[in-house]
Amino acid sequence: MGPKIKFRKQKKYRSDVIATAQASGFILQFWNGLLVGDDITVISIIDDPEYAYLIDAIYDTSNIEEWKNFRFNYRGLRLWSLTYEQELTTPLHITAGRGFTECLRHLLLRGARVDLAPGGNTALHEACEECQPECAKLLLQYGANANATNEDGQMPLHVCTELDSLECAKHLLAFGALINSQSLDENDTPLHVAARHGLPGHVELYLQHGAALNLQNDEGNTPLNAACSQPQDCTSLQRYSRVCHMLVAAGADVQASDADKQTPLHMACKNANPDVVDLLLKHKALVNEMDYGGDAPMHNILKVVAYKTDHEPERIVQALLNYGSIRVWPGALPKVLKYCCTSPRTIEVLFNAYDRLKITDAWVEAVPPEVFQKHREFYESLFALAQTPRSLQHLARHRLRAFLEGRLHWVIPKLGLPTFLKNYIMLAFKDHMH
Incomplete structure (x- = not known):
């Protein structure tokens, strides 16, 4: 059994x-x-x-x-x-x-x-x-x-x-x-998300459905701030520019600042998007506004030049100066040269905002030999100014720019000047110093 x-x-x-x-x-x-x-x-x-x-x-x-x-x-x-x-x-x-x-x-x-x-x-x-x-x-x-x-x-x-x-x-x-639903963690709206990810089609769609333009999330960012603050590679610059143009055209506040008092212009400079910087400046963004860290937009672009040479940072420096940006203290120019030397045009446009340059051996030492060799013609013209005063033409430009500071962008186009002269006054690039 x-x-x-x-x-x-x-x-x-x-x-x-x-x-x-x-x-x-x-x-x-x-x-x-x-x-x-x-x-x-x-x-x-x-x-x-x-x-x-x-x-x-x-x-x-x-x-x-x-x-x-x-x-x-x-x-x-x-x-x-x-x-x-x-x-x-x-x-x-x-x-x-x-x-x-x-x-x-x-x-x-x-x-x-x-x-x-x-x-x-x-x-x-x-x-x-x-x-x-x-x-x-x-x-x-x-x-x-x-x-x-x-x-x-x-x-x-x-x-x-x-x-x-x-x-x-x-x-x-x-x-x-x-359309204006907010996420529970960050209080982001769909428009914040679309702007942050550089999605022009989504932004256009949401605006058509009445998305709130200036609603701030928990970090104090509006959708425009969100778009400007997002890191961008070269392939996405145009997408983010389109997004920002749509938002500004719809009435986004270009002066809105986040919890750190950073405006869209601060952020666009930090991420080196020249088209967005031009857009914001044309719509009266404050060029010398300081954030809580004491940085103006000019500080932000100069900090990233070495990492963003493909983004044409020189265009941003040029635009900021033409809209009346503060300049770097002359004693700090060797340091700027050291960190921005891989972008000669940035050095050119920035240094052309001064009537005179006190060039010393420290300036020469600030440029690594490989960078000097790659841009030899430009740096030879810069260092030659140690023994040569600036040209009379440059001094006249500097005097006119000082007189029209903060008004250049709207006065110069009204003067009927020849194109080459207008471009010269507005710090057009020549790829050498004189």
């Missing part, structure tokens, strides 16, 4: 193992079907009443090796793990984020919960973050909340941070997304 009982127990145990293995196999097939958008496999499994619960199953993907080795843990309708940091997702999130519209449609038709957010994001957040407009539209049609908040306090419009997410943003607004 003993052996029979033992045998029966073994048999029952073996059948449980087989059943568990089969279930694991179906779950893995379902998982793989979701990952590749195989709607036929997905349908065939979830249409089986035994596996219908998988529609809203919650998966922990923090250790993907567990999936590969068929090790699953069950708790009710959930697949869970005891790992400390979980990465929870659902079939709806997987298909929405990967753009598998047909799979997503079948899940929704079978009653998948559209606003489920086990990992913090809803499937709609996922679709918008991954720039999947058709999936976003489908979710919205099935009742997804266009203003749902994720664990970071962001609504779907706040996660539209890529150029390709524009269609997602359009769908969200069409389904009732609040």
